[in-house]
Amino acid sequence: MAAYKIGVLYGDGIGPEIVRATVEVLTAAAERTADATFEWLELPMGWTAIEKYQDPLPERTKQALEHCHGWIMGPHDAAAYPAEYQHKRNPSGELRHYFDLYANIRPIKTMEGIKSVAGEADLVIFRENTEGFYPDRNMYTGTGEFMITPDVAISTGVFTKKAAERIAHAAFRMAMKRRKKVTIVHKANVIKLANGLFLNTCREVAKHYPEVAVDDYHVDAMAAHLVRRAKDFDVIVTTNMFGDILSDLAGELVGSLGMAPSINTSDDKGMAQAAHGSAPDIAGQNIANPIGEILSAVMLLDWLAERHADQALSGIARLVETAVQKTVAEGVRTRDLGGTASTTEFTQAIVGRIKGL
Ligand code: ATP
Numbered sequence: 292m293a294a295y296k297i298g299v300l301y302g303d304g305i306g307p308e309i310v311r312a313t314v315e316v317l318t319a320a321a322e323r324t325a326d327a328t329f330e331w332l333e334l335p336m337g338w339t340a341i342e343k344y345q346d347p348l349p350e351r352t353k354q355a356l357e358h359c360h361g362w363i364m365g366p367h368d369a370a371a372y373p374a375e376y377q378h379k380r381n382p383s384g385e386l387r388h389y390f391d392l393y394a395n396i397r398p399i400k401t402m403e404g405i406k407s408v409a410g411e412a413d414l415v416i417f418r419e420n421t422e423g424f425y426p427d428r429n430m431y432t433g434t435g436e437f438m439i440t441p442d443v444a445i446s447t448g449v450f451t452k453k454a455a456e457r458i459a460h461a462a463f464r465m466a467m468k469r470r471k472k473v474t475i476v477h478k479a480n481v482i483k484l485a486n487g488l489f490l491n492t493c494r495e496v497a498k499h500y501p502e503v504a505v506d507d508y509h510v511d512a513m514a515a516h517l518v519r520r521a522k523d524f525d526v527i528v529t530t531n532m533f534g535d536i537l538s539d540l541a542g543e544l545v546g547s548l549g550m551a552p553s554i555n556t557s558d559d560k561g562m563a564q565a566a567h568g569s570a571p572d573i574a575g576q577n578i579a580n581p582i583g584e585i586l587s588a589v590m591l592l593d594w595l596a597e598r599h600a601d602q603a604l605s606g607i608a609r610l611v612e613t614a615v616q617k618t619v620a621e622g623v624r625t626r627d628l629g630g631t632a633s634t635t636e637f638t639q640a641i642v643g644r645i646k647g648l
Pocket of ligand 1: 305309366367548549550566567568569570571572573578579580581583627
């Protein structure tokens, strides 16, 4: 029986509540199948790390993650950190940069019993994660933003063929396992050189996957298409900022941002992280929806299962996924989904299902 070492980074706001729920659910599923075990390694990140180590992402956390099979990342409230930390990359930006987690994969799927304002949807957004218009990660050193005078700011976008190639390959590989359709989203009509490079590189990569149908849309048109006919899309590949925006939109369209999972991967590291933020407005009230974080962990298990050719992990992933779906379909829901269950009640309902499945 294989044992997997998984880092656990609670983070800020609702982070400790939803990450704790995730660990509890995965532990129950592993015990139920007895085919794989998890060794949880709690590592400092966020406000607690600032208080103890004067750093929201201490060196010791990064070093420990080098030796983990993957990790579960809570959200952080970096905008609220003291001024001396504002010049640094926030913890997720730093981890994405440090481990070169170039693919941010965000599935959007309707769930039985949850109202979707966009009708049926089952799509996956592949967001390039290392460059584009994000000044915290698109430079080797320093930041990609400058202020020439107090009234003039310049923000740079960085687009490379290498980054477009690897995210496109990741998207096409996924499409081959799904409905064999990739949509490239860009704004090459205006950002002609940079987004033109992205678009053309994706089209070149497409030639390696002749079975996959390819189309492309400008990002503004894509926002409208997602609302009107989300069901027509399978895999979407896009640049960093467009992927960030479209995935929040799509997540909310099919229910709640609190349900939207995501995983960040390189070729050998995987970080599960819900698409939403730390939700400080509801932190500590035991009302947060843990589904986004739990399903992110499911994605991590699937990614590890493929890497290690371990069916046991896929089995645990399916057990957790089914338990979440059945719990929601039965009407047990947190407040953001119109229910009354607290985070812990909802978590216990899932654990109960896992034990009974
Ligand atoms: P960030 O910039 O870190 O992504 P944000 O400020 O854009 O964060 P969130 O923290 O994601 O936004 O919160 C947006 C809204 O969604 C808030 O009203 C928050 O309470 C709600 N929300 C986010 N996550 C959840 C969740 N898991 N359960 C319930 N509500 C949530």
